[in-house]
Amino acid sequence: MQIRVQKYGGTSVATPEMRLRVIHHIRQAREEGCGVVAVVSAMGRKGDPYATDTFLEWIQQNGESLPAREQDLLLSCGEIISASTLSSLLHNEGIPNTVLTGGQAGIITNNDYNNAQILTIHPKRVKEELAKGKVVVLAGFQGRTSEGEITTLGRGGSDTTATALGVALDAESVDIFTDVEGIMTADPRIVEDAFPLESVTYSEICNLAFQGAKVIHPRAVELAMQTNVPIRVRSTKSDHPGTLVTSTHDRNGVAGEVHDRLITGITQMPNVTQVKVKAREGQYDLQLRVFKAMAENGISVDFININPSGVAYTVYDHVADRAEEILKSMDLDVELYRHCSKVAVVGAGIAGVPGVMSKIAEALTQEDIQILQSADSHTTIWALIRGDDMVKAVRALHRKFNLNKNHVHS
Numbered sequence: 001m002q003i004r005v006q007k008y009g010g011t012s013v014a015t016p017e018m019r020l021r022v023i024h025h026i027r028q029a030r031e032e033g034c035g036v037v038a039v040v041s042a043m044g045r046k047g048d049p050y051a052t053d054t055f056l057e058w059i060q061q062n063g064e065s066l067p068a069r070e071q072d073l074l075l076s077c078g079e080i081i082s083a084s085t086l087s088s089l090l091h092n093e094g095i096p097n098t099v100l101t102g103g104q105a106g107i108i109t110n111n112d113y114n115n116a117q118i119l120t121i122h123p124k125r126v127k128e129e130l131a132k133g134k135v136v137v138l139a140g141f142q143g144r145t146s147e148g149e150i151t152t153l154g155r156g157g158s159d160t161t162a163t164a165l166g167v168a169l170d171a172e173s174v175d176i177f178t179d180v181e182g183i184m185t186a187d188p189r190i191v192e193d194a195f196p197l198e199s200v201t202y203s204e205i206c207n208l209a210f211q212g213a214k215v216i217h218p219r220a221v222e223l224a225m226q227t228n229v230p231i232r233v234r235s236t237k238s239d240h241p242g243t244l245v246t247s248t249h250d251r252n253g254v255a256g257e258v259h260d261r262l263i264t265g266i267t268q269m270p271n272v273t274q275v276k277v278k279a280r281e282g283q284y285d286l287q288l289r290v291f292k293a294m295a296e297n298g299i300s301v302d303f304i305n306i307n308p309s310g311v312a313y314t315v316y317d318h319v320a321d322r323a324e325e326i327l328k329s330m331d332l333d334v335e336l337y338r339h340c341s342k343v344a345v346v347g348a349g350i351a352g353v354p355g356v357m358s359k360i361a362e363a364l365t366q367e368d369i370q371i372l373q374s375a376d377s378h379t380t381i382w383a384l385i386r387g388d389d390m391v392k393a394v395r396a397l398h399r400k401f402n403l404n405k406n407h408v409h410s
Contacts, residue, residue, distance in 0.1 A: 007162035042078025068113035079139035103144030115154035156217025182243030
C-alpha cells in the first residue's frame with residue numbers, strides 16, 4: 001500500500017467549510033488506493049480560540065510564569081483538539097480513523113522544550129493503524145522525549161512532523177495543504193500575475209522560504225531532501241495539483257520545464273536594518289568584536305559583508321536600537337539604515353550564467369531603486385533596498401525575468 005502524508009495548516013481546519021474540503025482530499029487519496037496520514041495544525045490563527053498564539057496570550061494573561069515544560073503541555077492541546085474534531089467529522093462520513101499524538105506516533109525528540117528537534121521516529125503504531133484500513137489523524141507540532149515528556153517542535157512544527165513521518169514511512173509523497181495553489185513566482189499580494197509553478201527543487205524552495213516565502217518551513221524541506229521524498233504544495237480549496245518539490249523537478253529524473261527556466265521566483269523580506277561599522281586604521285579584529293557582541297546579546301545577523309574598510313550586516317528592525325546601543329558602547333563608528341527590505345531572485349538555473357546581476361541592476365535602476373548591498377550564492381542573488389521601494393522592486397524583477405504565466409509556459 002502506498003502511503004500519502006497530508007498536512008493541513010491552521011487555516012485549512014479553521015472553519016466547517018474548510019474541514020469539509022479536508023475530508024474531500026482525504027477521501028480522494030483513499031479512492032486512489034493510498035493509506036492516509038493527516039497531520040493537522042491547531043485550528044485558525046491568533047485570536048481564534050484554539051490557536052497556538054491564543055494559548056501563548058492566555059499564559060501572558062495568567063501569571064506569565066509558566067515554565068517551558070508546562071508550556072508545551074498547554075501548546076500541544078491545540079493540535080489534539082484539531083485532530084479530535086477532524087476525527088469526529090470523518091467518523092460521521094463513514095471514514096474509519098484513529099487519532100494519535102506525536103508521542104503515540106513514535107516521534108522522539110530531545111528535551112529542548114518549545115523548540116524540540118526530532119531525534120528518531122518509530123512509526124510502528126502508525127503502520128498498524130494504516131494496515132487496519134484506518135486514516136491516521138495525527139496531532140502535528142509535537143513529540144515526546146525518551147522519558148515520555150511532551151514537547152513541541154517550534155515554528156513550522158507541523159510541516160516538520162509531516163515530512164519527517166513521510167521519510168520514516170517511505171511515503172509516496174507529502175502533501176502540504178495551504179491557502180494558495182502552490183509555490184508562486186512571487187507574492188500574489190504584490191504581483192497580480194504571479195502564478196503557481198509546476199515544480200521546483202528542494203534547494204529553490206529552501207531559498208524561497210528562508211527569504212520570506214512562508215508556504216513551507218525550510219527545516220521540513222531539508223528533511224524530505226535527505227531521502228528524496230517528494231513534497232507537493234497544494235491548496236485545500238481546490239483540486240489543483242499544486243507545486244511538486246523534488247531534487248530533479250521530476251521524480252523520474254526526466255528533464256522538464258524547469259531545466260530551461262533561469263529564475264524560479266522573486267521573494268522579499270521587509271523590516272530589516274542595515275548596520276555599517278567602519279574600521280579604523282589597524283583595527284583588524286573589528287569583525288570578531290562586532291559579531292561576538294551580537295552573539296552574546298542574542299541578536300541574529302544576516303546579509304554579512306566584510307572588507308578592509310569595515311563590516312556591514314542586517315538585523316531585524318525591532319532589535320536595531322539595541323544593536324546600535326551595544327556597538328556605540330564599544331566606541332565603534334556605526335551607521336544604521338532603518339526600514340530596509342531584502343529582495344531575492346531565486347533559481348537553480350542561475351549558477352554559472354553570466355548577466356543575471358546585470359539584469360537585476362538594470363531592473364532596479366530603471367525604477368530609481370538604490371541597491372544598498374548585494375550578495376549571491378549558486379541559486380540566489382539578494383539585494384538590500386529601502387523598504388519603501390520593496391513592492392516596486394518585486395514587480396520590476398518579476399517583469400524583468402518574464403515570470404508572468406504567458407512567458408513561462410511559452
